[in-house]
Amino acid sequence: MIDLYLHAPTREALLADLAPLGLAVDGKLVTASHVHALAVVMDDADGVTVAVRCLDDALAGALSRADFAAGTSVVERPEHAPVLAGGDAPGLDAVKAAACVAIDAEAERRRLLVLTPGAGQSLEYQHTAEEAARAVAAPDPLDPAAYPFLAAEQEALEAAVGVVTLREVAAAVLADRAAWLAYGAAVKAVRRRGKLLVCAAASHLAVLAESAGIEWPDVPGA
Numbered sequence: 199m200i201d202l203y204l205h206a207p208t209r210e211a212l213l214a215d216l217a218p219l220g221l222a223v224d225g226k227l228v229t230a231s232h233v234h235a236l237a238v239v240m241d242d243a244d245g246v247t248v249a250v251r252c253l254d255d256a257l258a259g260a261l262s263r264a265d266f267a268a269g270t271s272v273v274e275r276p277e278h279a280p281v282l283a284g285g286d287a288p289g290l291d292a293v294k295a296a297a298c299v300a301i302d303a304e305a306e307r308r309r310l311l312v313l314t315p316g317a318g319q320s321l322e323y324q325h326t327a328e329e330a331a332r333a334v335a336a337p338d339p340l341d342p343a344a345y346p347f348l349a350a351e352q353e354a355l356e357a358a359v360g361v362v363t364l365r366e367v368a369a370a371v372l373a374d375r376a377a378w379l380a381y382g383a384a385v386k387a388v389r390r391r392g393k394l395l396v397c398a399a400a401s402h403l404a405v406l407a408e409s410a411g412i413e414w415p416d417v418p419g420a
Contacts, residue, residue: 200258200293200402203239203273205247211268212246219260221250233257240276247276259410262403272403290402297396297409304414305389311417312378326351327375333368340364377418384415 206212216222221236229236233254240247252258262272313323326347333345342349342364352367395408 200252200255200406201275202250202252202258202261202403203247203275204250204261204270205245205273206266206268206270207245209241209246212248212270214268215264215266215270219257219264247273249275255406255409258403258406262406290399290405293402293405294396294399297405298393300409301389301392301396301412304412305385308385308414308417309382312381322347326371330368330371330375333365334372338365340368381415381418388412388414 204212204216206215213222213225213227216227220231221228221234227236227238227248228234233252234257235251235253237249238246239249250257250261252261264270313319329345329348333340333348342352345364345368348364348367348371351371352362352364355362355367392408392412396405399405399408
């Protein structure tokens with residue numbers, strides 16, 4: 199939830215600029231919807247100022263990026279502006295914390311596009327990769343008893359695609375691991391950069407802009 203303040207030279211200009219966003223209809227301001235609440239806070243010779251409580255980040259982003267043809271602009275909160283119903287919007291620190299939680303959650307969602315979750319599954323990945331590294335460095339013949347996780351993968355693959363050697367399984371495991379490491383590192387870089395920029399943001403809108411500007415890496419093989 200973010201409160202934005204918009205100033206327009208006239209009420210007519212405000213209505214014209216807000217109509218494309220659905221905040222003005224039939225020459226009247228839309229004071230509430232499921233994504234916003236709106237109230238006029240100043241209306242005098244200097245123009246009209248309204249407060250828009252954005253309950254949806256997409257609306258806040260659209261307002262902050264809008265190129266209003268009739269002269270409306272986003273401004274700082276006017277002095278003595280009344281508090282909107284429902285109380286003050288969350289402070290900057292709370293907005294930053296929520297944005298960081300959202301970034302972490304999205305990073306994990308993207309990791310799980312290529313990984314199966316679970317502590318036991320993590321150990322399986324680890325042991326399989328360790329066996330694969332040993333196998334590719336070992337001479338033939340490879341004893342399946344020395345590589346139980348690779349042998350299990352071999353058995354599963356043979357049931358699905360046909361005969362494969364233990365060495366071929368090891369090579370495939372290491373190729374998959376290399377792809378995951380590259381993808382996982384890329385996700386980490388984006389996650390850390392996004393959180394650092396959010397924490398350094400000086401305003402609610404800056405937090406929103408940094409969050410919206412995050413570009414996540416493509417999933418391997420997508």
